[in-house]
Amino acid sequence: MANIFDVASYILESIGTSSAMKLQKLAYYSQAWSLVWDEEELFEEDFEAWANGPVVRSLYNKHRGMFKVSADVFPEGDSDNLTDEQKDTIDKVLEFYSDKTAQWLSNLTHKESPWKEARGSLEAMDNCNEIITKASMAEYYSAL
Template sequence: MATFKDVARYITEQHGQLTAMKLQKLLYYAQAWNLVWEEEPLFEDDFQAWANGPVLPSLYAMHRGMFKVDASLFTDGCVDALTDVQRENIDRVLSFYGKQTAQWLSDLTHQEDPWCNARGDLMPGEASAAVIPKAALHEYYSSL
């Protein structure tokens, strides 16, 4: 199975330099839609329902303190670990979500059940390490 680093490298090679927040959201949507279309995850790591939307803590640890990131951050990522179908799915996600701003993507996640349900009754801006279950991603995005 591919890792989040493999997917992040592929996204940054295809999209070019982008904000760390936008990369987080693109990985989230790539994971969600791959779960719907292939009924399997792209990578094992789970997203958490942070205040600004879904965040992969392992990715955050890599880009902490950076505003923009590019493929050079993911030298240990290997795009060859992705299947042709996975690349096509990521490309489909990039063709729709890739043209949006990081804030637009964050706002969108705030309107969707997986993030909202994982946060529960937390106040806006309140910290959370609540996991967004892959099953919740599959269920919600399958219904769209």
Template sequence: MTTEFDVARYILEKQGEMSAMKLQKLLYYSQAWSMVWDERTLFDADFQAWANGPVLPSIYDVHRGQFLVDSSLFRNGDASNLDDEASDTVDQVLKVYGNKTAQWLSNLTHDEAPWKDARGDLSPMDRSNVVIEKGQIHEYYSGL
């Protein structure tokens, strides 16, 4: 199975250096649209509903304390692990979301049900490690 590190490396090899927050959001949308278009997850890891939007803690652990990230940071990832269907999905996500800013992407996730529902009654900047359930992600994006 492809890992989140493989997909991160793939995105960064395609797009080049970007902010850590933008990478997190591109991973989120890649996972969401893979579930809808390909009827499968790209990777097993779960996103959590952090204050700035969906975050993969395992990816955060790699880029912690860094604003900008590039593919060299994800040496444990292998972009060639993505099969044709997965790479096509990520490429389509990058076409739609790749030119957006990290803040624009974060704001978008804040307007969408999976993150909002996982956050519940928390105030906008409260810390949270609540998992955004894959079923909720699939259900929401399938309806768009």
């Protein structure tokens, strides 16, 4: 199975250098739509409901302190670990979301149930490491 670094590498190989925040959101939407369209997870790692939207902690730990990232930041990632179907799903996500800014994507996640439910009654900028469940993602995005 592919992991978050394989997906991050594929996204960055496809769109080029990106902000770290935008990469996290594109990975989030890739996972969400894979759960809906392919009925399977794209990668095992979970997203946490951070103040600026969904974040995979292991990916964050690799790009911590960087504003811009490129595929070479994640040498452990190998886009060849993705199936053609997985690449097609990510391509569709990128086609729709990649022209959006990181802030726009973050704002969008803040309006959607999976992130809001994981955060509960926390204030907007409170720290939170609650998991956004794949079940909540699949349920929400399949209804759109």
